[in-house]
Amino acid sequence: MSGAALSSAMVADLYRAACLAELDALKVGNVHAYAPGHRMEVADFLTSAEVSAPHLARAGARIGERVHGGVEATMSAVGQNTNLGILLLCAPLALAAEEEGSLGVNLGLALDTLDESDGAQVFAAIRRANPGGLGQAERHDVTTDGPAVTLGSAMAEAAARDRIARAYVTGFEDVFEIGLPALTAARRQGLTAPWTTTAVHLAFLTSVPDSHIARKYGADKAERVRQEAAAALGRIDLRTEPVAALLAHDRLLKDAGLNPGTSADFTVGTLFADAILRARG
Structure with a gap:
């Protein structure tokens, strides 16, 4: 399916709307409008969506820049990790939406061009967010600076144990299937x-x-x-x-x-x- 390119403002609006729609739904085990959880409130996620949107939708920015900017803005605003995974999934989609043509094709091209700068930016974002249960890995360990690695290589290494990393090497198969x-x-x-x-x-x-x-x-x-x-x-x-x-x-x-x-x-x-x-x- 082909489609028109979307403006940065439109991408930001759609991202915020997706974040808010998710909070309105009763999602068992997560934070939602019916109940808080895990020492987090809906308000934390509302603020996170608002402050991260400009970074997520910044026209021409690389995937790593979008993720890192969104995480930094979120941590400064709410002081805890509420949206690292969201940003990792939405950043490639945001980039793909900026170009005319098939969203799936554009997404594949965006994922194929991930480089070491994307890796460095995302690794820094992960360390800043410090998600629960991160642990350490034998190769491409995000808890240390380590050697430079492309984000694509890092995601491929983690794909067997992390569903979001797997999305980066399967063209977002779980979203589409x-x-x-x-x-x-x-x-x-x-x-x-x-x-x-x-x-x-x-x-x-x-x-x-x-x-x-x-x-x-x-x-x-x-x-x-x-x-x-x-x-x-x-x-x-x-x-x-x-x-x-x-x-x-x-x-x-x-x-x-x-x-x-x-x-x-x-x-x-x-x-x-x-x-x-x-x-x-």
């Missing part, structure tokens, strides 16, 4: 926002183990969380707006300190990609 189809199916069911967003979040939560949980508690725990969510919520009828059932699972995860943050990040990425596609015509 899990998120957007779930959003389309939800709309065909007659769901309206924010329930279409809840449907997207549940698609990620029940389809793949959450990387944020895996980093903190291990891959086996992340898979158990996925299986439990699939069993409890996989067949739930969102047309009934089942707030009580979703909040029960929400409390279950939060009481256990389990935050499916990667599922939430991919939800924003999906909403942003969808908004770009619609705006480009």
Whole structure:
């Protein structure tokens, strides 16, 4: 599908709207309008979206610059990491939206041209945000300055253990094969926002183990969380707006300190990609 290039102002508006739409939806285990969690409030994410938008949408900026600028602005404004994963997913989409043509083709070109400056900027952003469960890696360890490496190489190294890194080497496969189809199916069911967003979040939560949980508690725990969510919520009828059932699972995860943050990040990425596609015509 081809499309028109979007202005920086339009990209920023679509990004903010995607961030806000994600917060309006009941996403079990995450921060949302129905309940806070993990020592964070909705207001933290609202501020983060606002201050990071100009950096995310800065015309002509490289992916690494967009991520680093957004993280720095966020940390200065709210003092904690609320959107590193969101920025990592949305920055390539923002760059791809600036050019005419197929969003998927543009995205692939953007990912193919990642260089060492992108790597340095993103590594600095990750150290600044200091996400939970980061740990250390044998190669391309972001916790140290280390040797210069292209961002593409670093993401390829981490792809087996991190779903966002995997997106960088699969052309955002999860967004296009899990998120957007779930959003389309939800709309065909007659769901309206924010329930279409809840449907997207549940698609990620029940389809793949959450990387944020895996980093903190291990891959086996992340898979158990996925299986439990699939069993409890996989067949739930969102047309009934089942707030009580979703909040029960929400409390279950939060009481256990389990935050499916990667599922939430991919939800924003999906909403942003969808908004770009619609705006480009």
